[in-house]
Amino acid sequence: MYIRRDFENLFAKTIRSRKVLIVYGSRQTGKTTVIERILEDQDIQDAGVVILDGDVKAHRDMLSYESMTPERARSIIGTAKTLFIDEAQKILDIGITLKIIHDKIKNLRIVATGSSSFELSEEVGEPLTGRMASYVLPPLSFTELAAATSNATEISALPTRLRLGSYPEIAVSVTEADAIENLGQLCESYLFKDVLKWQNVKHSEMLSKLLRALALQIGNEVSYKEVGDIVGIDNETVQSYVERLEKAFVLFRLPAFSRNLRNELKKSRKIYFCDVGVRNAVLGNFLPLDCRDDTGHLFENYLICERMKNNNVKRKDVMPYFWRTMVPGDGEVDYIEVSANGGIAAYEFKWNPAKATKARPSKRFSTAYPDAQWHSISTNNYAAFVSGEI
Numbered sequence: 001m002y003i004r005r006d007f008e009n010l011f012a013k014t015i016r017s018r019k020v021l022i023v024y025g026s027r028q029t030g031k032t033t034v035i036e037r038i039l040e041d042q043d044i045q046d047a048g049v050v051i052l053d054g055d056v057k058a059h060r061d062m063l064s065y066e067s068m069t070p071e072r073a074r075s076i077i078g079t080a081k082t083l084f085i086d087e088a089q090k091i092l093d094i095g096i097t098l099k100i101i102h103d104k105i106k107n108l109r110i111v112a113t114g115s116s117s118f119e120l121s122e123e124v125g126e127p128l129t130g131r132m133a134s135y136v137l138p139p140l141s142f143t144e145l146a147a148a149t150s151n152a153t154e155i156s157a158l159p160t161r162l163r164l165g166s167y168p169e170i171a172v173s174v175t176e177a178d179a180i181e182n183l184g185q186l187c188e189s190y191l192f193k194d195v196l197k198w199q200n201v202k203h204s205e206m207l208s209k210l211l212r213a214l215a216l217q218i219g220n221e222v223s224y225k226e227v228g229d230i231v232g233i234d235n236e237t238v239q240s241y242v243e244r245l246e247k248a249f250v251l252f253r254l255p256a257f258s259r260n261l262r263n264e265l266k267k268s269r270k271i272y273f274c275d276v277g278v279r280n281a282v283l284g285n286f287l288p289l290d291c292r293d294d295t296g297h298l299f300e301n302y303l304i305c306e307r308m309k310n311n312n313v314k315r316k317d318v319m320p321y322f323w324r325t326m327v328p329g330d331g332e333v334d335y336i337e338v339s340a341n342g343g344i345a346a347y348e349f350k351w352n353p354a355k356a357t358k359a360r361p362s363k364r365f366s367t368a369y370p371d372a373q374w375h376s377i378s379t380n381n382y383a384a385f386v387s388g389e390i
Contacts, residue, residue, distance in 0.1 A: 001172045003140060003148045005034050006313045012038045014133045015082070020102055020110040022088075022124055025137035026249035026274065030168045031113040032086050034137065039084060044109070048080030054090030054114075065096040070104035077105055088112035088124075095127035102131055115190075115249075136249070139166040139275050141309040142386045155383055159289050162298045163386035165277020180286055187281045195244050206231060208282075210241055214251065214271050215282045219297035221256075221324075222271045242271065249274050254304065257321030257336050260368040264325050272301045293339035296351045302336055303349055305378060311337075314388060322366060331362025336372075344372040347385070353378040 015038060023031050039049050052059040062076060063085070077083060083101065088094050094112065102110055112124070121232070124132060145166065146154035164170050164179045167186060173179035192211075196204055209231045214222065224235035224242070231238070245251040252272055256265040273279035276298050280286055289295045304320070311318055317340040324332035335347040346365070350356035356378035357369045377385045384390045 001143055002033070002037070003168065003172070005030065005137065006141060006144055007135060007137060008038060010135070010313075011035065012041070015039075015044070015109050015111055017133075018107075020098055020112065020128055020132040022128075022132050022134040023111070023113045023137055024134065024249075025113075025115065026139075026166055027115045028169060028186055029137050029139055029194070029249075031115075031137050033168075035084060035086075035111055035113060039082060039111075041088075045080065048078070049082045049084060050077055050080045051084045051086070052076075054085065054087035054094075059085075060091050063091050063094065063097050065093040065100070067227075068097050068100050070100070073101045073105055077101070077108060081107065082109040083111070083351050085110075085112045087114060089114035095124035097129040098124060099131065102128070116341075136312065138249070138305075138309050138312070140168055140171050141166070141313070142306050142383065143145075143168070143310065145171060146383075151383060158228075162276055162289060162302055163286050164282060164297070165275040165280070167275060167277065170277055180281075183281045187278060191248070191250055191278060195241070195248050195250070206233065207241065210238065211245075211250075211282045214242070214305075215273065215279045218270075218272055218301050219264070219280060220270065223266045228260060248380065250278065254320060254322050254335075257323045257333075257338070261325060261364070263327055264323070268324075270322055272304055274305060276302050276305070299351045299379075299382075300334055300349045303382060303386060307335070307337075307388070310386060311387045320344055325364060328363075330364045333361065333365060344369055346372050346374050348374075348376045350376060350378045353380045356380070 007139040011021060011023070011034065017224070023035065025031050035057075039045070050062065054060060085091070085094070091097065098110060098112065101108065142154060145157070164176070164183060165323060167183070169182050169186070170179045173182055192204075192207060194205060210227065213227050213230045217227075224238040228235045228238045242251060242253070246253060250273065251356070252274055254270045255271060256268045258264040258266040279301065285292070308320060321336040321338065322332065322334055323346070333346045334349045337345045346361060348356070348359045350359055356376045359376040361372075361374050375385070375390050377390070381390065
């Protein structure tokens with residue numbers, strides 16, 4: 001079953017422009033599939049398509065920048081008007097190669113996909129400055145899944161999403177047992193592969209301990225030193241691994257918002273997983289929600305992920321934060337968005353709708369930011385939040 005991605009129209013428009021389209025994203029989010037579907041359009045097919053794969057050594061050698069000349073580029077492309085390079089991060093100095101091809105072969109559409117932003121972005125960033133448009137394709141979003149069925153159907157699937165996540169293969173699994181098995185294979189075989197390749201890292205056991213420690217702290221402020229003490233490594237190493245996991249689309253950091261108050265947290269951060277199913281797989285915990293004590297944190301992680309997916313596809317110019325002061329009892333705000341014009345929208349997340357109706361911003365926050373919009377999000381209205389309507 002193919003579920004249409006919200007990015008498809010944007011990708012198709014970019015492919016038909018003169019910019020090189022770069023699509024990042026973790027493994028198994030469907031990058032190759034969505035590009036191949038767009039390239040099936042009759043006008044693109046009629047003009048000719050060349051597809052190369054960075055996993056294939058012959059293709060890597062073919063695209064080597066050391067031997068790339070305008071003549072060689074033309075011999076590879078022939079009369080085709082579209083070039084698609086999958087797993088482009090595997091090709092050394094692919095950015096220079098793409099620049100040569102882009103500059104020397106006029107009216108050629110170029111698409112490149114990669115699962116490692118820390119490899120591909122560094123390779124293409126400077127050489128293709130002003131020549132490319134880049135996007136991150138995440139796991140399936142609420143709006144994409146709802147469009148494939150209905151809003152009501154996807155809302156009823158919330159408990160499943162909080163346990164198993166939204167990766168395409170997982171979301172369309174026939175049985176829950178299949179989904180759990182696929183999720184385990186996804187984590188073991190794909191998601192952490194890029195991190196373990198980093199500087200020939202062999203300590204998979206240490207990485208596993210680190211991920212477990214971080215998985216147990218979603219929704220809480222994270223101290224690199226405390227995590228390091230648990231895992232048995234120094235805080236600088238923890239930070240470097242977190243950065244690597246973020247660039248591999250496994251985790252993301254949410255910084256603290258600070259503007260007006262001296263005692264506001266400034267350098268703290270929360271760490272969430274890009275998919276809650278992956279987080280549960282790290283812990284080996286797929287228990288039903290009524291048998292867990294982390295449902296509220298899972299809900300919070302899910303909501304922030306979905307909101308950021310929606311903001312990304314709509315290209316909203318907002319910065320995400322959380323808010324808290326160093327003073328006990330001052331309250332906190334789970335999620336804040338600051339728009340380009342300085343507007344602040346604050347959100348409190350409550351799994352229980354009854355508690356959500358009673359939630360109010362702390363007096364200190366309201367005093368410091370009187371113009372901030374305040375919203376309480378629960379299972380009653382979360383669909384509007386993740387869809388960008390609130």
